[in-house]
Amino acid sequence: MTNILELRNVTKQFGGLVAVNDVTTDIEEGSIVGLIGPNGAGKTTLFNMIANYFHPTSGTIHYKGNDITNVKVDKMAKLGIARTFQVTRPFGDMSIIDNIMVGGYLGTNNTKDVRKKAEEIYEYVAMTCNPLQVASEVTTVDRKKLEVGRALATAPDLLLLDEVMAGCNPQEKLELVECARKIRESGVTIIIIEHDIKTIMSCSDKIIMLDRGSKLVEGLPQEVGNDPRAISAYLGEDYVHVEG
Numbered sequence: 668m669t670n671i672l673e674l675r676n677v678t679k680q681f682g683g684l685v686a687v688n689d690v691t692t693d694i695e696e697g698s699i700v701g702l703i704g705p706n707g708a709g710k711t712t713l714f715n716m717i718a719n720y721f722h723p724t725s726g727t728i729h730y731k732g733n734d735i736t737n738v739k740v741d742k743m744a745k746l747g748i749a750r751t752f753q754v755t756r757p758f759g760d761m762s763i764i765d766n767i768m769v770g771g772y773l774g775t776n777n778t779k780d781v782r783k784k785a786e787e788i789y790e791y792v793a794m795t796c797n798p799l800q801v802a803s804e805v806t807t808v809d810r811k812k813l814e815v816g817r818a819l820a821t822a823p824d825l826l827l828l829d830e831v832m833a834g835c836n837p838q839e840k841l842e843l844v845e846c847a848r849k850i851r852e853s854g855v856t857i858i859i860i861e862h863d864i865k866t867i868m869s870c871s872d873k874i875i876m877l878d879r880g881s882k883l884v885e886g887l888p889q890e891v892g893n894d895p896r897a898i899s900a901y902l903g904e905d906y907v908h909v910e911g
């Protein structure tokens with residue numbers, strides 16, 4: 668078993684606030700890992716450091732055995748790390764296909780190839796809107812799928828999905844889970860931030876739970892689901908929320 672990503676004592680401070688506190692973990696190649704925890708726990712901040720939107724205050728991040736802790740953000744796509752944003756940011760006045768194409772120019776300048784690949788990705792993520800529709804006009808679930816498609820266009824090995832299922836109904840969440848499974852089967856490692864505990868538990872090989880910046884528990888979904896610390900810090904309320 669190979670680790671695609673290794674975090675060691677990763678900490679991020681914003682002034683006096685410790686947003687991520689001394690997080691150490693390994694992400695196994697080819698797995699789906701669920702990153703959970705209350706709002707403000709530091710999940711997105713952790714993604715931002717893995718994707719090098721900003722660098723840790725201390726600690727190291729290794730990807731495929733190489734230290735990427737302080738790599739510039741514009742090098743990340745070439746390295747094979749792609750992410751989606753919690754708040755989707757399509758180019759609203761561009762078509763779905765043109766949006767997906769943006770990421771495709773990384774490996775080639777051939778527009779015909781890039782368009783063909785974008786059309787494949789459009790089919791792959793199973794969007795229901797017309798591919799020539801303007802991005803600002805599509806439904807939430809299609810906007811989420813577009814976000815995944817734009818990330819996939821860069822041909823990543825590691826995909827970071829930040830709350831892609833938020834705002835989607837149960838059926839749409841299932842579609843996104845199906846999509847994540849397909850992506851994993853194609854060899855891509857995925858880390859997903861998600862609040863719907865049942866959904867994330869059902870599709871993850873491992874769960875990491877953050878609480879106030881620190882890693883509180885980590886393990887198989889059923890282990891984390893039964894962990895008293897996880898239940899009292901987060902799962903308790905959320906299970907009630909999900910059931911209700």
Ligand SMILES: Nc1ncnc2c1ncn2[C@@H]1O[C@H](COP(=O)(O)OP(=O)(O)O)[C@@H](O)[C@H]1O
Nearest residue numbers: 681684686704705706707708709710711712713
């Ligand atoms: N760029 C930033 N500057 C200052 N504080 C930030 C920044 N990004 C996040 N934070 C703070 O860090 C903490 C963790 O935020 P975040 O990682 O977004 O949490 P989560 O994604 O788990 O909800 C919060 O208290 C948030 O306000």
Ligand SMILES: [Mg+2]
Nearest residue numbers: 710711712753
């Ligand atoms: Mg967040």
